[in-house]
Amino acid sequence: MGTPDFAVASLKALVEGGYCVVGVVTMPDKPMGRHGSVLQASPVKQYAAAQGLRVLQPERLSDPAFVDELHTLRADLQIVVAFRMLPRVVWEMPRLGTFNLHASLLPQYRGAAPINWAVIHGDKETGVTTFFLRHEIDTGRIILQRRVPIAETDDAGTVHDRLMAIGAALVVETVDRIIDGDGSVETTEQESLTTDTAPLRDAPKIFRDTCHIDWCQPTERVYNFIRGLAPYPAAWTEILSADGRRMALKVFRSERIAEPHALSPGAIRTDGRRHLDVATEDGFLRLLDVQPAGKRRMTADQFLNGTDVSACCMA
Template sequence: MEKKDLRIVFFGTPDFAVESLRRLVEGGYNIVGVVTMPDKPAGRGHHMYQSDVKRYALAQGLPLLQPVKLKDEAFVEALRSLQADLQIVIAFRMLPEVVWAMPRLGTFNLHASLLPKYRGAAPINWAVMNGDTETGVTTFFLKHEIDTGDIIEQRKIPIARTDNVEIVHDKLMHLGAQMVIDTVDSIIDGTVKTTPQAQMLTAGQQPTPAPKIFKDTCRIDWNRTAEALYNHVRGLSPYPAAWTEIVDATGKAHSTKVFATGQPQAKPEGELPGTVTSDGRHLWVACADGRLEITQLQVAGKKRMPADAFLRGFKIEDAHCD
């Protein structure tokens, strides 16, 4: 089979998926349809937000479907009418069996982790937050349980100690896009091989979860170690961002996003977690076993700024972090 003869339907929503779709389109693969999320209101002006995948699909003149419900009869019939041989899913919703089982060659997913490690919605965040030094991408065929299908291929990259989640995201986006192309090619030429995830777990080992990130997940607990909080901050930067409350001398709490810190340091003996200190240019907060220098932050209602700019407009005396 030639790639121009393989009918592909692509499912995706954010920019992470666009890079793979772009490579497929520019590579001459036959994309007969694109499925993405419905438009949704954004901002105070009730502007309707279009997904990154939708904007790219429209620019390329690709047929587009935006179902509200994936089991909706009209959507299922519209999808079936595209007569896909293969479906590719990247950063989309969980598909019902009536959808993923439709193509004769199956449906495969690109996942931003080395499965079975970090199954779930936020694999890149959790890999960085947990201080991992390596991650990667996986292609696998879909089955009933989310992120559990047989693995087609994996590729690894190192996570540098100074990488935040945005840097790792972009590395994986490009690495994954190439692997999507290679996976499609192996399906076309009939050389694709798969490995059950259970075979990749040693005796007694369990898959690692990567649950969705919520606001409470992002809150900084200054009773944790400096190393843990250093990873916590970079694993959430720049989005959705770790946050804390800086309580000033009057007792007013200022909700503050923290985008970057220096490396963990020793702290003065007896300094309690959450204690804020400054020399007028640098801003430190004590943790359980050390302290972190906050270098980039954003107080609610203000712009993101370096710590020295923040200190010029904020009285830090007797402040602490909760």
């Protein structure tokens, strides 16, 4: 059960490993295009269809018709990767249970966006966890975990790709353990992994307002914020001109400049050709890759080639 590319890697590993995948559950096709006239299948559906696998796309996971159809598959085990919250009648159905692959070291970062929040908070490592489902989201007994370092130059995209591959291997290993034990496998309660020195952080869903850059923060915090949202959904700011006009600007990549200054946070320092620096609480961030509203992603020098920001600031 899954929808995005992150889930495709695990499904692909199972198919290529020779496991009997009796069915794939994914989101209904989404309307695309200007008028919503074209339906776009999820990455999981596209891969499953190419492999000739049976695909189920329920609107509601509690729909009796879907539950009956799922029951006819007689699956021994259900695997959830980047999908919706399941009703009890679904996750209790298979005899060997239902487990989830989560992109964090649970119990840290329970929620919809664990990769983004780990990078935003400047963590030095993250990981993947498999756990059996229970009613409360992301709280079930842990089966396996793998730790993965986060480099200072990583962004959410590079961490995503790394965890996607490691997570797929962990899914296969978890399946083997469950099969070998015929459902009896050693697990760990998440509460036993909590400590007073490492308070738990949640990973709530990210919305557009979440992505707005606060230039009044320290340089390091803004730097982590930008890379934690890159390449998607991307941190954004607004360029405020002297006459009050505003232009939205997404920021994908930056570098830190540790240089004291007396400028207001959000003030722009530029040579007009190559360098676009923005003042923070304690230094500058040099913007490297940006995207003005309605245009393509570009380097800072390409942006400056067509835009005069000398009398502007960031808001």
